[in-house]
Amino acid sequence: MTSIISVGGDYDVTIGAGVLDQVPESLPDGVLRVLIVHAPVMAAAAWALEDDLAQRGIGAILAPLPDAEAAKTAEVTAWLWGLLGEAGFTRSDAVVAIGGGATTDLGGFVAATWLRGVPVVQVPTTLLGMVDAAVGGKTGINTAEGKNLVGAFHPPAAVIADLSLLRTLPREDLVAGLAEVIKCGFIADPAILDLVEADPQAALDVDGEVLPELVRRAVQVKADVVAADLKESSLREILNYGHTFAHAIEQVEHYTWRHGDAVAVGMVYIAELSRLAGLIDDDLVQRHRAVLSSVGLPTAYADGDWEALLTAMRRDKKTRGDLLRFVALTGIAQPTRLEGPSAEDLRAAYDAVSV
Template sequence: MSAALGSTTISVGGDYDVVIGSGVLGRVADLLGADVERVLVVHPPTLDALSGAVADALRDRGYAVHPAEVPDAEAAKTASVAAALWAQLGQAGFTRTDAVVGVGGGTVTDLAGFVAASWLRGVPVVQVPTTLLGMVDAAVGGKTGINTAEGKNLVGAFHPPAGVLCDVDVLATLPQADLVAGLAEVVKCGFIADPVILDLVESAVADDAGRARSAANPHLRELIERAVRVKADVVAADLRESSLREILNYGHTFGHAIEQVEHYSWRHGEAVGVGMVYVAELARLTGHLSGPEGDALVDRHRSVLESLGLPTTYAAGRWDELLTAMRRDKKSRGSTLRFVVLDGLARPTRLAGPDDALLQAAYGLVSRRDASGAH
């Protein structure tokens, strides 16, 4: 890791860099490399001005820029949108030495990465995440994908980016609900690897809860850097999610099930927040967390997440739907459900094939009695 001129650079296994700082958008060309001639800039309609600034920075360096507007949010992550981008690449004559740049939230960076991975069996991609979730999760690690009717990210590829550029200034205009949802992934890194993250969140909430939930959080850049460092360390050790990398899925199996059952009307971080409480309760039920320390850690899940305004419960009466969705999750192995649980703070482990009665009991501990699923 290095820091210079107001930015921090975190290396991911020596393969690529994540640059974090203020006013760093103009450095996108530095991450592309010398051989690129054409660049497809993928962005949602809400980020015309920001993507235009990125495109201008690329044109100033002599690149031929091809803007590509895609739908907002999960509507971007479909086979039809990917096919339209492939057509644009083909019509523009993109070769293996050309590149894709994704400017947007996690859905855009997932899509841009998948299109880059699949075009000519792989062209470079630089990710410019514009949401907190994108900065600490989706844009880092090289996991790309699109959704199908059967589930989220079921079609995808591992395709490490050429670089990631996180300009924290763009978070000032991010809606608070989206920033808070992104904080769920930051908190996840605190529970699985870096407890200082939890201390910083709790300190910020104690000082000013409203400020802690906004881009004015005085610890926000440090939280981003710590979360990226957690992910970078794990990804460098396990590029293709064969072992260690699974710990980054803490809270995601149940969280993805909520997203699917709710037809993606929940924000990812909101669903993962409930998912983390679910697996904390599951860890207690299966004996991974026990005694006063275990009880306190389960309670800390609720207190930290609720202090940020994140949901920690889900509607009762929907267990069958959730279980069906979890069994389709890509982290399952055959008919065996797999979860990441904690043996203690920053001590993640795997739990494979827990008894269905325990799974349902954990659901009972996070469910409430309204039927709407609203949050």
């Protein structure tokens, strides 16, 4: 079954098995050339798309990227700008990004910055990309100082999420992607948590009925939030639940951690911090640990450098001046902000996830 979810009426997210062939039709009218940026493992899909476009009279340039976060650098971005410049790409041309979250982040950023914006079609090939990175128009690259500190808001022309691509995804990457799905359950849709808790293994079965439903629900949560707040001025911040500590882990670990694994620990961290602040009770903290661990996600981060983590958190996009700000909960599907927690509580929450 194919599902189409509208993001504020601006573009659609198409979700289903075998929908990859809809990429050419999703390009805006009049596109003459396409830059296809793709993850290393998506070379065959990129070649197939190049052939399909050629039959429609559309030229394509293939740009294979370094793997994962290694692609999200200023150097790779400049190389792609060079390809566009050499080919004389204009605003009647487009970018297609085929790969995981790092690929769609980079592809979107290149599209956002070339000629101040050309169309991009996002083709996420990982669970994480489908439910999070490719939807919403947030694009970016990393710097030595932190993750996604350089970026732009640039909504795609379309998102094509072919669930059949998940069959070849390593299990550990599928598990990591579930962190963003579970996050949507905590901040907005409790039915997600119910589905995972009822049968954690079914949540990891690509050919079953539960995982596609989880993807649809998570995309709907993100679509609803993004439609109400494209540029993260208020409501959209709730999508960063668990991400403040997660991004700190990623930076300190030099991006060797999977994003979803870091987000899982980040959600437990903010749950512990929220409990210390009197926002939630022990039961809700335990529910975080239980549902995340049931699908194989980590809930602890041992032997970290607390001062380095704290420094990284202070660079978070939600920080204002010296005021650390977190997305927190007062209950399931009841997000709020936690601003300026004490140094003692920050450390105590860390101690709780470092054992």
